[in-house]
Amino acid sequence: MTSPKNDKNTRTTGRPTLNEVARLAGVSPITASRALRGVSTVATELVEKVQKAALELNYVVNPAARALASAQSHSVVVLVPSLSNLLFIDTLEAIHRVLTPKGFEVLIGNFHYSRDEEENLLRNYMAYQPRGFLLTGFDRTESSRRMIEASNIPCVYMMELDSAAGVNCVGFSQLSAGETAAEHLLSRGRKRLAYIGAQLDQRTLLRGEGFRKALQKAGRYDPDLEVLTPRASSVGLGGELFLQLLAAHPDVDAIFFGNDDLAQGALLEALRNGIKIPEQVAILGFNDLPMSEHMVPRLSSINTPREAIGRRAAEQMLTLMAGNKVARPVEDMGFELKVREST
Amino acid sequence: MTSPKNDKNTRTTGRPTLNEVARLAGVSPITASRALRGVSTVATELVEKVQKAALELNYVVNPAARALASAQSHSVVVLVPSLSNLLFIDTLEAIHRVLTPKGFEVLIGNFHYSRDEEENLLRNYMAYQPRGFLLTGFDRTESSRRMIEASNIPCVYMMELDSAAGVNCVGFSQLSAGETAAEHLLSRGRKRLAYIGAQLDQRTLLRGEGFRKALQKAGRYDPDLEVLTPRASSVGLGGELFLQLLAAHPDVDAIFFGNDDLAQGALLEALRNGIKIPEQVAILGFNDLPMSEHMVPRLSSINTPREAIGRRAAEQMLTLMAGNKVARPVEDMGFELKVREST
């Protein structure tokens, strides 16, 4: 009533639309769309005109409209079990660096090491019609698996390896990392070797398994020296478990920790309690977090290619999203034993 | 031609739509929409019917269609300067915990302490028509400021405080945190107090300023004992700067570090070099990261309410997005000095 010819339609966003760009450039909206997307064949001259018009109007596509019209989003979902672990931050950063420049949006989900929470995240993110999923490991609920399968959305698994047909994964063998740890400690002449793992995700268990197997092969396996707890991995917990283990088994002379946090905690408690590292006990960590090389004594650890895994996983995803097959679907990025003072 | 009545339109997503839910429930699509959103007045009986139908079909709204139709997304953008710093992880988690249950999607942007990168992120995320911005601090480019202003999108600033009119912020006074640090060290009878800061974001500078002011007031300020570097904060850097400072000024008897990483690095180097903490030098950190209380000696630090800041900021955002004014737009969450062995 107040303004009969109200052209300020409240339902519009107020931002310039493709139509306006097309009008300014003197072409049809479809041509403008094609020009901006760089698809199909549009005369170079027109492309330039459209780009100039878009720049002039400060035009940015409306992702919602694009997703609706094409039934395809430009987002890739990454699900990680934790953010408080610096481990995954490096991987996420690398993924961002690869996907963002290509116009993809990265949606991050943290499932807190809970299979149910991961299933929930998957279900919710499905609504966004993501173009791809970057998932951590292979341990998930049956429903999660079915959802992924049914969705037909490309998926790359990170951190672990699985040579099953049709699986795209980038990681390293957690099992042989555990073996390497054992071999290193054995090569140092240690006789009573222990494994301390927390959180007990699939990867921690696999590393423990590799460690155990190598010890069994060397005839040095003792199940009493395997400390596993589902509690969340932390520096404090590492110190606690370390002291407990030494109290129960004073003859232990080497410990492989499933995680650097735990190992760092052990080093600190050793300092506090006058336990000589590595003389009395050799300590080996896992992941090689930035702080480890600064510990007293400097912590030996197995360095994992977190950044490289993220990068390659994202690159595989780009290939898959382009509709192509990945040449090497199972990519072993290896790991590197960093020998320092603690062993 | 091959199939005259092809109902498998390739442009559809294949997922159930609101129409199908409505049909199954025996109501109109609009009623179904309203029932699922819980808006307007829909008979309880119908709401139940619709919800049952949605559940049966495993229906999830199409966010793209919703955003397009309502010219409003359900996403909130959070921009943080770093993810490798555990500091912001706690804040992000808290934000997630508040916004996700309310149906909002959290988009995380990391601007790596770069004003230009933040400006870019802002520009890109504007395209998503976010419902709100949660930003870190007040130090940004003029264009960023203008963009935010022009967009008319509600904005809550985290970590710092500013009582300017119309500003919503949740944080604490970085300045008085610096003052508190100085007062604590002075109360321990220390005479030669130093400040070591890295990264040099606005907050680190403000803490340094507070520290300096308190020292000046006590007549103990010496500009030579202020070590500032734009290099990225890290454990290694902390140790390095610590040793350098002590070599240049052997009489220093207390150091306030702008960051716990730096302080932790200093503690480790002190151990390695036989420097007695706190006897020779008292060391005070900032942020109270989880590891600090486990250091040898246990690190005194200023605990910052990272989780609470995220929670309150998100809650303010909910209020703003609902179109309401926030009762207390400037929320000081305080900080807590944790006195441990290192001071």
Next chain:
DNA sequence: CTGCATCAGGACAGCGCTACCTTAGTGCCT
């Protein structure tokens, strides 16, 4: 000079949802 293949560009419709307006139905006051 005609006929056909090729290609650039455009018309049209529709993705799935919600804002807006309208209609049908209810109760209550005069």
Next chain:
DNA sequence: AGGCACTAAGGTAGCGCTGTCCTGATGCAG
């Protein structure tokens, strides 16, 4: 009993973009 306000539900249209045709122009062989 009639009229009115009010509420519940539906009809209609359109958000901004792109997939699928289709048209008209161009080039080249016969």
